[in-house]
Amino acid sequence: MTTNVDRTAEVLIRIRGVTKDYARGGEVVKVLEALDLDVNRGSFEALMGPSGSGKTTLLNLIAGLDSPTSGTIEIDGQRIDRMGEGALAKWRSNHVGFIFQSYNLMPVLTAVENVELPLLLTPVRASERRKRAETALRVVGLADRMSHYPRQLSGGQEQRVAIARAIVIDPVLLVADEPTGDLDRQSADDVLTLLDRLCKEMGKTILMVTHDPAAADRASLTHHLDKGRFRA
Amino acid sequence: MIIPLRYNLRSLFVRRATTAATAIGIALVVFVLSSALMLSEGVRRTLGSAGKADVAIVLRKGSSAELESGVEDPQVALVKAMPGVRRAGAEPAGSGEVVVVIALEKLGASGVTNVGVRGVLEAAFTLRPDVRVVAGRRAAPGADEAMVGIRLRGRMKGLDLGQSFELKKNRPVQVVGVFDDGGSAHESEVWVDREVLRSSFGREGSVSSVRVRLDSPASFEAFRANVEQDKRLGLMAQRETAYYEKQSEGTSLFISVLGSLVAFFFSLGAMIGAMNTMYASIANRQREIGTMRALGFSRTSILFCFLVEAVLLSLAGGALGAVLSLAMGSVRFSMINFASFSEVVFRFEPTPQILAVSLVVSMAMGVLGGFLPAVRAARTSPLAAMRG
Numbered sequence: 001m002t003t004n005v006d007r008t009a010e011v012l013i014r015i016r017g018v019t020k021d022y023a024r025g026g027e028v029v030k031v032l033e034a035l036d037l038d039v040n041r042g043s044f045e046a047l048m049g050p051s052g053s054g055k056t057t058l059l060n061l062i063a064g065l066d067s068p069t070s071g072t073i074e075i076d077g078q079r080i081d082r083m084g085e086g087a088l089a090k091w092r093s094n095h096v097g098f099i100f101q102s103y104n105l106m107p108v109l110t111a112v113e114n115v116e117l118p119l120l121l122t123p124v125r126a127s128e129r130r131k132r133a134e135t136a137l138r139v140v141g142l143a144d145r146m147s148h149y150p151r152q153l154s155g156g157q158e159q160r161v162a163i164a165r166a167i168v169i170d171p172v173l174l175v176a177d178e179p180t181g182d183l184d185r186q187s188a189d190d191v192l193t194l195l196d197r198l199c200k201e202m203g204k205t206i207l208m209v210t211h212d213p214a215a216a217d218r219a220s221l222t223h224h225l226d227k228g229r230f231r232a
Numbered sequence: 233m234i235i236p237l238r239y240n241l242r243s244l245f246v247r248r249a250t251t252a253a254t255a256i257g258i259a260l261v262v263f264v265l266s267s268a269l270m271l272s273e274g275v276r277r278t279l280g281s282a283g284k285a286d287v288a289i290v291l292r293k294g295s296s297a298e299l300e301s302g303v304e305d306p307q308v309a310l311v312k313a314m315p316g317v318r319r320a321g322a323e324p325a326g327s328g329e330v331v332v333v334i335a336l337e338k339l340g341a342s343g344v345t346n347v348g349v350r351g352v353l354e355a356a357f358t359l360r361p362d363v364r365v366v367a368g369r370r371a372a373p374g375a376d377e378a379m380v381g382i383r384l385r386g387r388m389k390g391l392d393l394g395q396s397f398e399l400k401k402n403r404p405v406q407v408v409g410v411f412d413d414g415g416s417a418h419e420s421e422v423w424v425d426r427e428v429l430r431s432s433f434g435r436e437g438s439v440s441s442v443r444v445r446l447d448s449p450a451s452f453e454a455f456r457a458n459v460e461q462d463k464r465l466g467l468m469a470q471r472e473t474a475y476y477e478k479q480s481e482g483t484s485l486f487i488s489v490l491g492s493l494v495a496f497f498f499s500l501g502a503m504i505g506a507m508n509t510m511y512a513s514i515a516n517r518q519r520e521i522g523t524m525r526a527l528g529f530s531r532t533s534i535l536f537c538f539l540v541e542a543v544l545l546s547l548a549g550g551a552l553g554a555v556l557s558l559a560m561g562s563v564r565f566s567m568i569n570f571a572s573f574s575e576v577v578f579r580f581e582p583t584p585q586i587l588a589v590s591l592v593v594s595m596a597m598g599v600l601g602g603f604l605p606a607v608r609a610a611r612t613s614p615l616a617a618m619r620g
Contacts (some may be wrong), residue, residue, distance in 0.1 A: 098526050
């Protein structure tokens, strides 16, 4: 169910008439059809829907990983639907923190080196990079795991490292694709509590794709997608 | 925008079995290439170091080596008397020498090989102050005795101190001394008394070459003009250094071209190996690369990152090959010198330039072998990060 947007709050994400088509075997497949969506700054919202409903595609468009076939996407006052690949990469590095289902940490880098990775794209000096990465790891409760490699961490800890990597650049938007999909209940709860804290205490805007109703319950707002459209 | 080097180094280490296999392939190429270059350098140094800048060698016009040349005794006296030739007291510093090739049985291998024999007088030692007897003594004038160069010692039947060999059928000569000459080609020769050699080979009345020490290296041009302007002589003069340089040219070039060709064909295989390793590595790291792209790393950063990884891999192989080739420094290698048709013993001579060339070649292999896989990596969509 799509909940009405609070019009009094500042809108961070504004989507109008977004359509996404894919050509598959000579046929055009419509994945998203004329979507409109507003997401307020500082909210924690979930996208739900059956497999193939288009929720990850929508998340990819909002995160600047892909471009829409038509329609407009405005994030923090900036149109990203017309940006070229290079500009989008730069925009992502400054505005978006990513949290993936499978954590996507570099297995050959330690926790703190993984967290430092996005800072390499900024003009921050090496010593400052390390300091910020350590702070981010402290925020997610992993001060004692900084030199551990991903293989030495539990799934929940890996996901917390990934969250530290997402917040280290202080992005306006955090996108999470099934962040609890690979975790046990307890670890999933810990991660969701952390996301909730980031939203409430640090004012981060979080958009999360999930299959898990318990995860969606932690969000302040849930959007349901089916066959490329929001379900009324 | 540069992805840290430790990411590449550790990624190579994680895949250490394939990394090692590829690096060994590259090491083999570098080993072959640098060994060939070291041998070529060894040939150049061995043949080249026999020459001195202030010594001129006079041969019959049209001869490219002493073996083909003949100079009559009266002409020897004329050459030695020419202006510019240094005088040691009343005697001009010059030496008429005879060079022949004889076949001797190899030791430790089957078959026979050619050995250069030089017929010398006392003057030969005056002209070559670096020649030193390291065992035994000099051959006595007029005696059926010989000295062998240190590189030949013990390599052919009869060529060791106290042994004897047949200079000509039924003309045994005893080895009474062993000499060295600072690593020059003379160390691969047998020296006997000139008159003994001439009488054995029926060469009385002529020599193969005349060497003279000049007043200074600058006197050479005037000396040559004098020798070559006298048409009755029919002789030509060369600086000894130039003569030996020319002697080494063919053999040295042959070795370096052959070695480089072998290394080139090997390198194609090694490059394909490196390419496969990088392709496999990139295929296994699609999500990692996609994640880097999602985080904002540009295509160029990714391309550079994987090129660096390929270069690190090939440099590791190159360094291994270069170190292995250094071990060849202690190996001696004998082969026929095309100019003298006699066996010369060479060493593999490592030089900093050769090691640098080897490493540059291995780097080039990394760049060439890693380029296409790196392009593939750079083309990875950031959406690959989202795929499970």
